[in-house]
Amino acid sequence: MINLVNLKRQFQSVKDEILQAINDVVDNGDYILGPKVKELEDKIARKLGVQEAIAVANGTDALILTLEAFGVGKGDEVITTPFTFFATAEAISRVGAIPVFADVDPITFNLNPLEVENRITPSTKAIIPVHLFGQPADMDEINEIAKKHRLLVIEDACQAFGATYKERWVGSLGDAACFSFFPTKNLGTLGDGGIITTSDAEVANKIRKLRTHGTTKKYYHDRIGYNSRLDEIHAAILLVNLTRIDQWNGNRRKIANRYRQYLKDVPYLKLPSEASDRTHIFHLYCIESDYREEIMEALTNATIQTGIYYPRCLHLQEVYRSFNYKKGDFPISELLSEKLFAIPMDPFISESEQDRIIAILSEMRGT
Ligand SMILES: *Cc1c(COP(=O)(O)O)cnc(C)c1O
Numbered sequence: 001m002i003n004l005v006n007l008k009r010q011f012q013s014v015k016d017e018i019l020q021a022i023n024d025v026v027d028n029g030d031y032i033l034g035p036k037v038k039e040l041e042d043k044i045a046r047k048l049g050v051q052e053a054i055a056v057a058n059g060t061d062a063l064i065l066t067l068e069a070f071g072v073g074k075g076d077e078v079i080t081t082p083f084t085f086f087a088t089a090e091a092i093s094r095v096g097a098i099p100v101f102a103d104v105d106p107i108t109f110n111l112n113p114l115e116v117e118n119r120i121t122p123s124t125k126a127i128i129p130v131h132l133f134g135q136p137a138d139m140d141e142i143n144e145i146a147k148k149h150r151l152l153v154i155e156d157a158c159q160a161f162g163a164t165y166k167e168r169w170v171g172s173l174g175d176a177a178c179f180s181f182f183p184t185k186n187l188g189t190l191g192d193g194g195i196i197t198t199s200d201a202e203v204a205n206k207i208r209k210l211r212t213h214g215t216t217k218k219y220y221h222d223r224i225g226y227n228s229r230l231d232e233i234h235a236a237i238l239l240v241n242l243t244r245i246d247q248w249n250g251n252r253r254k255i256a257n258r259y260r261q262y263l264k265d266v267p268y269l270k271l272p273s274e275a276s277d278r279t280h281i282f283h284l285y286c287i288e289s290d291y292r293e294e295i296m297e298a299l300t301n302a303t304i305q306t307g308i309y310y311p312r313c314l315h316l317q318e319v320y321r322s323f324n325y326k327k328g329d330f331p332i333s334e335l336l337s338e339k340l341f342a343i344p345m346d347p348f349i350s351e352s353e354q355d356r357i358i359a360i361l362s363e364m365r366g367t
Contacts, residue, residue, distance in 0.1 A: 002344050002353050004305040005184050009348045010248070014240050018190075021236035028232075033212075036235035041195070043242060048171040050197045052204035055230035056211050059158040059180025062194035063091030065228060066176050067126070069206035070152055072097050076125040080156075081111045082313040083333040084130040088156050089314045097125065098323075101315045103330040107273055109133065109286075109340075112332075113141035120145075126152035131160035131170050133309070134186065134252075134283035135274065139165050139173040146174075154178065158194075159283040161187040162249045166277050171197040181230075181238060186252070186283045187245050189234040249281040251347035255354065256282045259343075262358045263287075269361065284309055285345040287361075292341050295364060299343070302360050307342040 011018065025036065037055050045053040056062050072078060074096040080088055082101040089099040102115035111129045127146055129137035137155075146153045153174030157163075161179055163170045171177040179185075181193030198204055209216055214225030260271055270288035274280040286309060289295055296306045313333045315325035327334065343357055 001303045002305060002349075002357065003346075004307050004342060004344050005346045006344075006348060007183055007188075007346075010346060011190065013348065014244060017240045018237050021240055022233055025233050025236045031232050033229050034232040034235075036232050036239060037230050040230075040235040040238055040242070043239070044171075044195060045197060047242075048169040048197055050172050051199040051201060052197070054196045054198075054204055054207045054211065055235065056194045056196065056207075057228040057230065058192040059178055059182065059185075059194040060087040060091055061211075061226065061228040062158075062178035062180070062196045063087065063128070063154070063156065064094050065207050065210045065226065066154055066178055066196050066198075066203075067091060067095045067097065068210060069203045070126070070154075070175070072125050072152070075123060077121060077123045078126045078128060079111075079116050079119050079124060080128040081130055081132070081333070082315040082330050083109060083310065083336055084132060084156065084314065085158070085310065086314060086317070087158075088128060088130055089320070092128070098123075099314070099320070100124070101325070101330060101333075103332050104132075104336070105138070106332045106335070108135055108137070108275060109272075109336060110135065110137035111142065113138050113145060116142065117145050120149050120151075124149065124151055126154055128154050128156050129174075130156040130158075131163060133272070133286055134160045134163055134281040135272075136160065136163050136165035136170050136173070136278045136280075143174065152176075158182075158185060160281060161185070162245050163281045164279045172199075175200060176203060181234065186249060186281055187238070187241055189237045189241070191231070191234055193230050193234045193238065195230070248347035249279075252282040252345060253279070255345060255347075255349055256280070256285055258351070258354055259285060259358070263361055266362050266364075268364070282345055284342045286340045286342045288336070288339045289341070290339065291364070292339055295361065296341055298360055298364060299357070302356070304357055304360065305344060308337075309340065309342055311337055313337050 155177035176198035214223035
């Protein structure tokens, strides 16, 4: 069996260091927001070139707390993509704002800046570009639109730790950025976690207050907040994985290059591409094909796991039916939801495993 993501193998590769780090936390006695969390925040802020990083309980909370800290709420509109994980729009709805969808680019699968501009109204407050599958969105164009219309830009970088755009790290490209440390994300822990990066000190302090029940001084509360903290144990694990992330992302890129090398001429497969001014870290490797069902079935029969990201666009979700979107509103996103499928991708896939996947994918030439 070849898994879509083999997490076990990745964690095994750093197991001794992780167990030692957990051991140190147990001995140290600080279990919530202790020195390891502080160290992780400092290291991530320094690496990405931002002033502040604030660790929270998960990526969804990272988005919610960021929107709330910027004052986005009831009646405000936030423009984002309908082709993303639900949490992006859920966070917008959770703070009382309205998610407004704009279609994506067919090559990068990311927000199309022209479509974003068409959706701006006097109620628009923010844009949330998602760096989908690990490829940075068109940030210069989006930032320019935001500047012209005085909007916030919040990166949903949950799938793209370590990706770059014009030689700058994802997470430093907007007013703030949100990351997830869910185990399957390219930088993940053995549980839930998330972090927000920003160079706005005032917003960072608001987020710090929100994550601990709206308090700066213990037992004195000046706003309604959340309980959204990163555990010390997860920070310790993430500090180990952080020392490997560039190498792991490099492996992902090598594996993606090899897929491209052997599959580029298969006529019924459209491979993911990387824009020339950015590094895609291939959180997922998604291929487009008119024969998705047949190909996925052949791979399943060969005990190779596949996945669909995402089978239903957000504008067509039951929960958003009151917005009266309909099929055909965002044709590119809808097409991608019908044709994309993911094949195994993680930093430790061996060449022989890859050869087995490549063989099945090219054998279907009769299709
Ligand atoms: C995973 C993910 C999230 C949510 O992160 P969690 O840590 O699972 O809450 C948000 N947006 C995107 C694009 C994601 O992939």
